[in-house]
Amino acid sequence: MKHENIEIAGLGADAKAFLARPKKLLIGGEWVDAASGKTFPSIDPATEQEVCQIAEGDKADIDKAVKAARAAFEGPEWGKMRPADREKLLLNLADLMAKHADELAELEALDVGKVLMFAKIVDVAGTIEYLRYMAGWATKVEGQTLDVSCGMPGQEFQAFTLRQPIGVCGQIIPWNFPLAMCIWKLSPALATGNTCVLKPAEQTCLTALRLGELILEAGFPAGVVNIVTGYGETAGASLVAHPEVDKIAFTGSTPVGKMIGKSAMDTMKRLSLELGGKSPVVVMGDVDVETVVGGAANAIFFNQGQVCTAGSRLYVHKSIHDKVVEGLAGAASSFNLGSGLDPNTNMGPLVSQEQLDRVLGYIEKGRAEGGTVVTGGVRAKDKGYFVSPTVFTNVKPDATIIKEEIFGPVVVATPFEDIEEVAGTANDTVYGLAASVWTRDISLAYKMARRIKAGTVWVNTHNLIDPNLPFGGFKQSGFGREMGREAIEMYTEPKSVLIQL
Ligand code: NAP
C-alpha cells in the first residue's frame, strides 16, 4: 500500500510529513529496522484504513535496546550529568512538544480516535504540564540524615540515606492515552537519572515515535531513551524477562499485570503496576440533578469510556434515580459520533476491532443477564469502530457487566436507599482505582472518602488528575503510585550509609 497517497481530512502538513517517514525502532540514539525486518499496520479506527507500517520489534531488538540503555546508564555522560542538566533536557523536550502541539494532537486523535479538542487539552497540554512538573523534581531528590544507636557504647557514627536511580527501566504502556503514558513513565525515570526501554501499545505507536524524534532533538544522550514498538507477547514479555532490566513499570489490564508481576519476580525487578478499574460514582439525594448528569456523563463517556478510572458503576439515591437516568440517557443519545479529526465530532470510535468486539460482547451479556438498555447498546455506523453510548438499568449485583471492566461507553445505573449500604456496594469489587461521591453534605463527603477503598476518591468531580497528586490503585487495580513525590520514590532506591567516626 502506498501510504503517501492516503488523504486524511483534518491533518496538518507536519502530521502528514511524519506519517510519510518510516516508523523504525529507536535504539542507542539511532532509528533502526527490526532485526527480523518485520512490520505491522497502524489503523485509523474511524475508517479502518491502514495509515502506515511500523517496525515490529521482538526479543532480539529488546536485547539491543536493553544493552544500549545499560551502556547509557553506566556511561559518564548520563551517569555523571548534573541534576540541573537533566532538568534542562526535560524542559527542552517540553518546549519541543509545545512547539509541535498541534501535530501531536492530530496524530493522537487519528491513532486513538480521540476528539481533537480533548487531545489538545488533555493528551498534549496536560502531558506537557506533567513533564514540566517532573523536570522540577530532578533537582529536588533528597535522602535523610538519621540518628543511630548501633555499635558499642562510646562509638560514634554518622548515618544518612542516598536516593539513587534504579538503573534500566522497562516501561510498557496501553493505548488509551498513548502520549500521556509515555511521559508519565519516562519523565520521573529520567528526572531521577534512570535509562529507559519503552514499549508502546501496538495499536497506538504514532505519538511515541514522534516523541522519540523530539527526545533526540532535545539533546538526550544516545541510549537514555529507547523505544521498541511491537507486540506484548514478544517484545513486551522479553522486556519483562530480561535479566539486565532493573525495573518494570506497566500500565494496562489486570490479567496482563498479574502475568508481568510473576515474571518480573524471577529476577526480583522493581515493579509498578497501574491496572484496571470498575469505579463507582455515588450520587446522594441532595445534589443538583443537572450538575450530576453532566458529571456522570463525563465520568463514563470521556475518551469513549476507555479510561482506567471510568465511572462505570453509577449508584444514585432512590429519590432522584429516575431523573438522573433520564438526563444521562439524554446526554448519551446526543453525542455526535465521527472521526476525532472532524470538528463536528464530540465522540470518536473505540480504538480497535478487538475493543469493539469486546464492548459489544459485554453489552450482549448485559442484556442476556437481564439488564435493560435505556439507550445505546448497538454498533453505530458500519465503518469504523463506533459504539453508541449505552446506559443500563435493572442489572443484578452479580451480573458480568457490573463485575468486569468493559473499557467502553457503557454505564450501569442502580438505585440505593441506605447510605451505609452504598459504601459497601461501592467497595464490592476486586478493583480499587478510583471513585466519586456527589453530595453537598461535607461530613458525608469526608466519611465516604475514608470508607471507599480506592487510590483516588473525588468529591463532586470525576476523572481529574494532577501531577502533584499520587495516582494508583488499591486491591487488583495496581501496585505503587505514579505522580508527585511517590513517582520519584518509585524510580529511586534508598541506600543507607553508615560511617564509624
Ligand atoms: P493490555 O492488553 O494489558 O496491554 C497493555 C500493554 O501491555 C500493551 O503495550 C501490550 O502490548 C502489553 N502486553 C500485553 N501482553 C503482554 C505480555 N504478556 N507481556 C508484556 N507486555 C504485554 O491493556 P490494554 O488493553 O492496552 O489497555 C487497557 C487496560 O489498561 C485497561 O484494563 C485499563 O484499565 C488499563 N489502564 C490502566 C491505567 C492506570 O493507570 N491504572 C491507565 C490506562 C489504562 P500490545 O497490546 O502491543 O500487544
Ligand code: MG
Ligand atoms: Mg491506530
